[in-house]
Amino acid sequence: xNETYCAMxxxxxxxxxxxxxxxxxxxxxxxxxxxIAAMWISLEAYAGFKRLDRLKWSRFYYxxxxxxxxxxxxxxxxxxxxxxxxxxxxxxxxLSSSSNIDLYSLTIDYNFCRRVMSDCDLRTPVYTGAKGxxxxxxxxxxxxxxxxxxxxxxxxxxxxxxxxKKGEAGLLGIxxxxxxSGSKGDVGxxxxxxxxxxxxYQGEKGEKGEQGSQGVPGPTGRQGNEGPKGDIGxxxxxxxxxxxxxxxxxxxxxxRGPRGQFGPRGTKxxxxxxxxxxxxxxxxxxxxxxxxxxxxxxxxxxxxxxxGTPGQSWSPSSNDTCLCSCTYLGAPTTSPVTVIQDKxxxxxxxxxxxxxxxxxxxTTTTTxxxxxxxxxxxxxxxxxxxxxxxxxxxxxxMKSWSAKGSWMRDQFANSGKMWITDGINGQFLKEYASMxxxxxxxxxxxxxxxxxxxxxxxxxxxxxxxxxxxxxIVCYDLRLRSVVMxxxxxxxxxxxxRTLYKGSNSYFDLEADDNGLWLIYSKKTDWDHIYxxxxxxxxxxxxxxxxxxxxxxxxxxxxxxxxxxxxxxxxSIQRTSITFAYDLxxxxxxxxxxxxxxxxxxxxxxxxxxxENPRFCRILGWDDGKLIDxxxxxx
Numbered sequence: 026x027n028e029t030y031c032a033m034x035x036x037x038x039x040x041x042x043x044x045x046x047x048x049x050x051x052x053x054x055x056x057x058x059x060x061i062a063a064m065w066i067s068l069e070a071y072a073g074f075k076r077l078d079r080l081k082w083s084r085f086y087y088x089x090x091x092x093x094x095x096x097x098x099x100x101x102x103x104x105x106x107x108x109x110x111x112x113x114x115x116x117x118x119x120l121s122s123s124s125n126i127d128l129y130s131l132t133i134d135y136n137f138c139r140r141v142m143s144d145c146d147l148r149t150p151v152y153t154g155a156k157g158x159x160x161x162x163x164x165x166x167x168x169x170x171x172x173x174x175x176x177x178x179x180x181x182x183x184x185x186x187x188x189x190k191k192g193e194a195g196l197l198g199i200x201x202x203x204x205x206s207g208s209k210g211d212v213g214x215x216x217x218x219x220x221x222x223x224x225x226y227q228g229e230k231g232e233k234g235e236q237g238s239q240g241v242p243g244p245t246g247r248q249g250n251e252g253p254k255g256d257i258g259x260x261x262x263x264x265x266x267x268x269x270x271x272x273x274x275x276x277x278x279x280x281r282g283p284r285g286q287f288g289p290r291g292t293k294x295x296x297x298x299x300x301x302x303x304x305x306x307x308x309x310x311x312x313x314x315x316x317x318x319x320x321x322x323x324x325x326x327x328x329x330x331x332x333g334t335p336g337q338s339w340s341p342s343s344n345d346t347c348l349c350s351c352t353y354l355g356a357p358t359t360s361p362v363t364v365i366q367d368k369x370x371x372x373x374x375x376x377x378x379x380x381x382x383x384x385x386x387x388t389t390t391t392t393x394x395x396x397x398x399x400x401x402x403x404x405x406x407x408x409x410x411x412x413x414x415x416x417x418x419x420x421x422x423m424k425s426w427s428a429k430g431s432w433m434r435d436q437f438a439n440s441g442k443m444w445i446t447d448g449i450n451g452q453f454l455k456e457y458a459s460m461x462x463x464x465x466x467x468x469x470x471x472x473x474x475x476x477x478x479x480x481x482x483x484x485x486x487x488x489x490x491x492x493x494x495x496x497x498i499v500c501y502d503l504r505l506r507s508v509v510m511x512x513x514x515x516x517x518x519x520x521x522x523r524t525l526y527k528g529s530n531s532y533f534d535l536e537a538d539d540n541g542l543w544l545i546y547s548k549k550t551d552w553d554h555i556y557x558x559x560x561x562x563x564x565x566x567x568x569x570x571x572x573x574x575x576x577x578x579x580x581x582x583x584x585x586x587x588x589x590x591x592x593x594x595x596x597s598i599q600r601t602s603i604t605f606a607y608d609l610x611x612x613x614x615x616x617x618x619x620x621x622x623x624x625x626x627x628x629x630x631x632x633x634x635x636x637e638n639p640r641f642c643r644i645l646g647w648d649d650g651k652l653i654d655x656x657x658x659x660x
Contacts, residue, residue, distance in 0.1 A: 029223055047200060054199025226426065229448055236262055266473060266495070269511065280330065287320055407610050408539045411587040411639070412617070416603075417656035419624050419646065422460055428650045429530060431630040433483040436537060445652075449530040449629075450477045450493050454501070474499055474508055478531030479630040479647065484542050485563075491533040495519065498533060498544060498565060512565040514558075518549045526582050528597055530629065536585040538635045543585050543609075547577050557590060557609060573607055580605070582631040584644065586657075593621055596628040625649035 293316075427447040434443050441459040452475050456467040469488070477493035487500040487509065496519045500510040518525070519532045525547055526534075534545035544558040555577040559569040573590070577583070581596030592605040599622060606617040623646075630647035634654075644655040 050197075050199035051202060052199060054201060057195075057199070229427070229429075232450075290319070291316060407588055409587055411659040412589065412606075412615065413586060413591070413619060413657055414660045415658040416619050416621055416644065417658070419622055419648070419653040419655055422652040422654060423463065425647075425650045425652065428627065429479055429629045430647050430650070431479040431481050431632070432645060432647060432652050433481060433488075433632070434634050434645070435483045435486065436635045437485045444483050444488065446476060446479070446481060446490075449479060450475055452476075454488055456503070469501070469503065469506060471501060471508075474501070478533060479529075480525075480531040480534040480545075480632070482535040482537050482542070482632065484535075484537045489535050489542065489565075491519070491531070491535075498535070500565065510565045512567075514544070514546060516548050516550060517546045521549060523552070523578055525577055526580055526596070527578055528581065534583060536633060538586055538588065538633060540588050545577070545583060545585075545590070552576065552578065557585075559609070571609055571612070575605060575607070582628060584631050584633040585609070586633045586635075586642075587659075589615065591617070591619075593628075593631060596623060596631075597626055599623055599626045623648055624653065625651060 425445065425447060429449050430445065430447045432443055432445045443457050443460060445455045445457065446453075447455075452471050454469040454471065454476075456469065457463050458465040475493040476490040478491050481488065481490040483489075483503075484500075486504060487502050489498060489500045491497075492499050492511070496514050496517045498512050498514060499508050501507070502509045514533070517532070521532075524530060525532055525545065532546065536543040536545065540559070541562055542560045544560070546556055546558075548554070548556060553574065553576055555573045555575050557571045557573065558567055559571075560566060561568045575592070577592070580592040580594060581601065582593045584591055588608065588610045590607045590609055591603050593601060593603055595601040601621050601623060603617060603619040603621050606615040607613070608615055625648040627649035628646055630645070632645045634643045634645050636642050639657075639659055642657050642659075644657060646653045646655065
């Protein structure tokens with residue numbers, strides 16, 4: 026997670042630097058544009074003063090030293106007008122042949138040039154007259170240097186220079202300001218494949234493969250010399266779970282308990298008058314028993330008898346704890362509800378109460394667990410008749426790292442405790458103090474009794490689930506931390522490729538409501554029906570088995586509420602429905618149409634949570650690692 030976070034921070038920092046560089050480039054481009062515009066305006070203004078470049082000077086004649094007389098030469102020296110080297114024949118050409126002015130030769134005569142030169146002499150204007158006679162030679166000597174003349178007028182513009190070489194390319198300009206967003210274009214072709222995403226979560230551990238068959242033994246070789254002792258080899262594969270042991274013999278009869286209290290004595294009737302004795306008649310019919318006499322005085326307490334030898338018992342968790350003491354209670358009473366009785370179905374009722382056995386070197390004591398209410402012999406009648414009218418939207422509770430799993434609440438516990446199993450099979454059950462306090466965790470080790478599936482239940486302090494790779498349902502006592510009950514579900518599907526529901530990972534679905542503990546399953550030999558078991562309270566003894574003509578593998582999940590079975594159409598669609606409901610007491614289908622939402626379209630567990638106040642009844646769900654619940658509105 027730290028590496029992923031650092032990579033995200035570096036990427037955000039890179040985008041921020043690139044954004045600032047783009048802003049700088051845009052400002053430089055705007056400044057360059059303004060500079061170029063100002064330079065262009067200056068050049069246009071300067072070009073207005075150079076309109077003479079449209080004329081073509083073919084020949085311009087200047088006087089030379091040879092053509093000047095000696096007097097003119099001396100006069101020029103006095104006036105500081107020494108003829109420069111520019112007084113020579115010069116030819117000018119036009120800058121461009123595309124000018125609209127006709128190109129022609131212009132010759133300036135000598136008199137025009139003399140007038141121009143006279144105008145340039147600001148101190149002594151000179152007018153050239155007729156050439157006079159040659160004077161006498163002057164006295165040799167150097168004249169006095171005259172004063173420096175004033176600055177003459179600005180001369181004619183020089184000829185344009187040749188076109189310069191092309192300059193080097195300038196720097197890349199700043200990108201322009203982004204324009205307004207245009208209208209949406211047509212859908213383009215698919216782009217290139219994007220970068221590889223971040224690694225996903227670690228997948229679940231696969232199931233252990235089957236053990237290979239043993240190879241054919243090779244021929245016996247010649248016995249060699251005894252070699253040195255080798256290292257300890259790897260641990261071999263774990264063997265299959267053994268079957269439960271046979272039921273132990275019944276222990277010795279315990280000490281008789283104290284006598285109960287006597288009921289109230291009845292009123293004695295009035296005695297009639299004594300009559301005369303008659304003749305002896307024939308023996309009459311035995312009369313009704315008389316009233317019970319007054320109780321005698323309580324005798325002294327007898328001596329304590331010798332302690333009997335303890336009976337043998339089977340412990341599924343392989344420890345020294347006696348898990349349960351069972352008593353035969355007789356056959357169940359008849360019920361008006363029509364049920365299916367298989368040949369292999371046991372009709373006897375066994376009531377089991379948990380006991381704890383402690384063994385020490387000196388003494389051995391057996392203390393029965395305290396129970397507030399006796400175990401009833403038969404299930405109570407239907408407590409309530411209620412049909413779900415509407416299921417609300419799901420509420421998010423918390424998130425788990427496992428996409429598949431289950432979370433449970435005990436309807437007999439008033440606290441906010443919850444229990445969680447991660448994955449479709451495992452060895453540990455986690456207990457949380459509340460939904461808000463997920464730090465306080467108690468972990469229960471199921472030892473070799475691994476759970477399988479995601480449709481478990483916590484019922485009256487016991488965790489009931491499907492024992493992995495078997496057709497057994499076991500119950501783990503959370504107080505004793507041991508398995509206390511188990512049952513074989515005959516002919517149940519527990520290892521086929523087809524599970525109970527479509528897209529599910531469970532072969533059994535345990536549900537609980539105000540009527541007791543239920544089990545939903547299917548048979549290998551009958552895929553066209555779904556079977557529902559109702560257990561005796563406090564035990565895993567079958568009381569009622571119901572056969573329903575519906576294919577469970579065509580539905581996504583199911584739950585039982587108020588003795589009515591509801592099947593969800595799909596668990597892999599966000600918006601689905603419930604269109605099948607079956608009354609397990611009146612044995613008939615009910616018309617129902619409820620909308621149901623799987624917010625993450627990967628629901629692996631749906632279970633009903635009962636509360637005495639219907640406002641607090643909920644449907645619990647596990648959807649792609651999210652723990653959710655639904656509010657319910659009953660009719």
